Amino acid sequence: MHERIRVLVVDDDPEVRSLLGRVLTKSSWSTTEASSGADAMATLGRQEFDVVLLDVKLPDASGLDILRWARESDVDTEFVILTGNADVETAVALKEVMTRRDGMPHIVGDSPEIVDVVSMIARVAASDSPVLINGESGTGKELVARSVHLKSRRASRPFVSVNCGALPDTLLETELFGHKRGAFSGAVNSRVGLFEAADGGTLFLDEIGEMSPAMQVRLLRVLDSGEVRRVGEERAFNVDARIVAATNKDLNREATEGRFRWDLFYRVATIVIPVPALRRRRDDIPLLVQHFSAPGARGGQPLRFSADAMERLQRYEWPGNIRELRNLIERLQILHDGDEVQANALPAELTVVKRTAAEPAQTPLVSLQEMERQYVERVLQSTAWNKAQAARVLEVDIKTLNKKIRDFNIVRPA
Ligand SMILES: Nc1ncnc2c1ncn2[C@@H]1O[C@H](COP(=O)(O)OP(=O)(O)OP(=O)(O)O)[C@@H](O)[C@H]1O
Ligand SMILES: [Mg+2]
Structure with a gap:
């Protein structure tokens, strides 16, 4: 919270x-x-x-x-x-x-990718629609969520954050919706839920892709009605909380594969802000390094990196994205003494050169037609041949889908 x-x-x-x-x-x-x-x-x-x-x-x-x-x-x-x-x-x-x-968070970077993110934030902040922030772990999703809030007319109202993946259902339910006194054993006092706490402000539903089907239903009901009912309470309250959600999953695929409700998907994911992985915006790395190595509260010198070390930092894949970069710099700031950080002072994973780009393609090259056939087949498989769903994913109407199935001679497995 x-x-x-x-x-x-x-x-x-x-x-x-x-x-x-x-x-x-x-x-x-x-x-x-x-x-x-x-x-x-x-x-x-x-x-x-x-x-x-x-x-x-x-x-x-x-x-x-x-x-x-x-x-x-x-x-x-x-x-x-x-x-x-x-x-x-x-x-x-x-x-x-x-x-x-509360920190108008500073989103560091001037790559076209991050500039896009920043301009999307400005655009969505002007509205009250739900927003989904999508990106790998450590890319800055929470930072983006806070910026949306602080740039919106709700800035002076609370920003309330809840991690939907961290709690078992019963706890998540009372966290989100609150409960009445005596609603269950142990509920000695009534309690305000996070929806109510975020009234007038923003409710940040982190890791929404982890929500159980039952909680998805509960959430959908609140979003549809604009009303929250505390657990054990008959009365419902109107709440006005703007929903910003985040996930590191491909929510469309979660829905396609039946783990996430489509109706909830359409509710929360009409506007998506994709936050690109750090390796897709390597140009931002020097600025981020500079940002994180500025002298901290403890005093001390800003770290400097040799050209060679900086090149390693820029070439690394950063599976943990900006959080990983930040942790590394903070560690170096404490551990490194001496002048510039040289490449050999960096952890081994940064100095090992990987052979990824040069690897030959795994699958044989095929025509565009064949590619389309395989893809349509894959979508059908992953929707368990639910044609309505498959058509939605492919963004074609069912008639078109049926024609493709005929033309490509795709057969439903027994
Ligand atoms: N563009 C940026 N400029 C400066 N700091 C950033 C930027 N992006 C992320 N950070 C910092 O990196 C850290 C990770 O960001 P954040 O917690 O927002 O990521 P996340 O996508 O929510 O991660 P997770 O999926 O693990 O929850 C934070 O300390 C955040 O302040
Ligand atoms: Mg996060």
Whole structure:
């Protein structure tokens, strides 16, 4: 789930504190209050915060004193100093901090492939339609999902993420839809589901291809009706959550082979943003390397790579895509001492030259006609000869499909 932003509100005026507390809790930040400088420092010593809202004038210290103390004690937090009109000022400052913290994620790269992705994000962000983000593991699907949210009119509302593949059905169901108190043994309190939590915002259904058939039905019902019913509850609520889903599978094929419902497929996959594998956009590698090797929070030097090492990085297949690249750079940043990283300092898998491109084709070359025949046959097989489905995959009408079956003399296996 989306990490909550932790805020410390430091103000001696209880009214200001409770006002800010209310505003912040509404936007689902978790807030802690401190009433004096001493209190603030003690709390900061104990606990980590993402943002501190600091009154400039406290009974026992000035806001600036605390700021100075925090810098000296290596407290890694953003400070917003409030000087007068707490509510107005805060609203403005918070919005800024929020976009920064929530991180308008930076999509690095200038290859035509990634530029396409970025422009698709801008286009779909303007609408409320469901979007499917499709790409191999580690290509940046979640990053793309967040960008869609943050560029949309829903940006100031929650982005709620759920991994549909990680939970067994019963848990996923209560996660998504919530439950009523007493709905099952152990349900001591009623609970809001993620659909409701994402109301007005975006619900990110990660790994949607892993959803069980039963959950697919449940989800479809919600998407069709726009209503959510908590487990054990009769009443239904209207929810307005924009659906962004992601999968590393070929969802069309999942549907063709009967593992994913077509009706749900059409619901979530009308707009698809394909995120290309890193090896399809090798030109982005130097920029990404630079991005990930910029000096981190721990200080330290940016890493530099010899031309030879960079060439290896660009030639490697990156099965784990950008996540793999990022992990490698982070590892090097910790382990590498010395000047430039040389090729021999890279892990073995990067330095072994693979013979893939030169391999002779496995199948004999055939005519376009024969190719078409084989393909139609393959689609029929994988749809178990469901002609309606096969025709949809092939994007022809059934009449055309029947003609092809006749012309090519394709016979249904017994
Ligand atoms: N274009 C990019 N620029 C900068 N960072 C990126 C880019 N693409 C991905 N990343 C970073 O790479 C890591 C992996 O990205 P992300 O988690 O979005 O991938 P994913 O496709 O959701 O992976 P998985 O399928 O494993 O869940 C993240 O740390 C992300 O910030
Ligand atoms: Mg992911």
